[in-house]
Amino acid sequence: MKNAKKVLTFVLMDAPFESSRTATALRMIDASIRRGFTVNVFAYEGAVLLPFKHQQAHGNLVHGRDVEEEDHPLPREWIHGMIALAKKRGASLHWVNCGLCVDERGAGDAIDGVERGTPADLWKMASESDNTLVVPTA
Amino acid sequence: MKHLNIVSSGYRATIEEQDDTVVWITHCFRNAGGEIDMLLSGAAVNYPVRGQKVAPVTIGGRAQKHGPDVHGQVRELVGKGAKVYAVREDVDERAIDLRKLLKEVELVNRDELPALLSRYDRVWHW
Amino acid sequence: MRELLIIETRDAGDHKDPERVAALAAGMRRAGITTTIFLAENGAFNSRGNGLAAAISEGVQVAVDRFALDERAIDQSQLTTGISVADIELVVDRLADGACVMWR
Secondary structure, eight states: OTTTTOEEEEEEOOOTTSOHHHHHHHHHHHHHHHTTOEEEEEEOGGGGGTTBTTOOOOOBTTTTBOHHHHOOOOHHHHHHHHHHHHHHTTOEEEEEEEHHHHHHHTOOOBOTTEEEEOHHHHHHHHHTSSEEEEOOOO | OOEEEEEOSTTSSHHHHSSOHHHHHHHHHHHTTOOEEEEEOGGGGGTTBTTOOOOOOEETTEEOSOOOOHHHHHHHHHHTTOOEEEEHHHHHHTTOOGGGBOTTOEEEOGGGHHHHHHTOSEEEEO | OOEEEEEEOSOTTTOSHHHHHHHHHHHHHHTTOEEEEEEOGGGGGGGSSSTTHHHHHTTOEEEEEHHHHHHTTOOGGGSOTTEEEEOTHHHHHHHHHTOEEEEO
16 A cells, blocks of 8 residues: 555644534545554644534434434544544554643543543654644634 | 744634633643744734733633733743744734834745745644 | 645635745745645635646646535636646645645
8 A cells, every 4th residue: 555654643623513624634534544544633622522422413404304314424423433444444543632622622521532632742743753734723 | 853833813712712822832842842933924923012911801700810921922932942933024014013023033024935934844834 | 845735725716815825835846845735625716717827837736626626516627727636635645755734
C-alpha cells in the first residue's frame, strides 16, 4: 500500500453541525485510515463534542421522514466507525480530546476509544508524526 | 523542527475563554520545548497593541474575575523566546498606531511572507 | 520547507483573502517551493474565472475537490485552464509525503 505505516496527526476545532470543515476533515481522516496510516486526532475547542456520547438522531418534518427514514448520521457514529475501520485495517485512530476544552463544555461523556489529553500531548503526537494538519475553525 | 503558528482570527471567543486560545496553545507548545514562533494577521495584528482594557464581564449576575489580556499573552510569548511577526499591511489597514505596538513584534510586508514561511518546516494556520 | 499545499475553502466572491493566498502561493513558487492550492468546499467556486490564472502562470498547481464540484454542480468543462480535478486523497498523500499543508 502506498505510503504504508505513515503517522499523521490532525487538529480539529469546530463543533459538530457548525461548519463544512468538519465533514471535509473527517473525510481526510477516513481516507488516511483507508491508506493504512496511523492517525492521531487532537480535538480542540468545540471539536471535543464530535465524539460526544449523547448525540441523538432525529426525524425530519420538512421532508416527512421519521428518525429511521432520515437516518441522520452523527459525528460520534463516524468516529466510532473509523476507530473500528482502523483496527480492521491494521491501522489505528487515536482520538484525544483536549481536557480543558472538555471541561468547559461539559463534554466529558465521549464514546469508547476517545481519550482525554492536553496540548503537551498534541505537541508530542505532532513531534512523533510524519506530518500534522491543523484544521482551523471557520 | 521549526514551527510557525499563524493566527488570523482576532478576538474570537476571547471574552468567554479569557485568552486567545491559539496564542495560549502556542505557549503550551513552547513550554513543552517546541521551537515555535507566531505570525499575526488579520484582526489578530491588534493583539500586541498596548492599552487594551477589557473589563471583566458580568452576565446574569455572574461576574468574570479575569478578562482576556491578549497583549500580555503576546508579550509573555516573546519573553519565552518566541519570535512574533505581524503583517504590516494588516496593521496599516486597521490604522494601528505603530508606537503602541509591542516593540519586539517584527512587521513583515505581505510580499515578504514567502521568505518568512520558507524558513519553517511546519506552518500551522489556526 | 520544500513543498507547500494550501487548502483553500473560502469563496473569493465572499472573502478578499483567497486572492492574497493565491499571491502568497505564487510568491512561494517564485521562492522555489513546489506549491499547490487545493480548492475545497466553497473554494471550489474559485475554480472558474480568472482569479487563479496569475498563480497558475507562475507555476502554482491548482486542483479542485471533485466532491465539492459535484456538490455545487460545477461542470468540469468550466474550470479555468490549468486547474485539475482531484480527490481528497491528494491532501492525504501530500501530508504523507511531508509537504507543509496549510488550511485556509
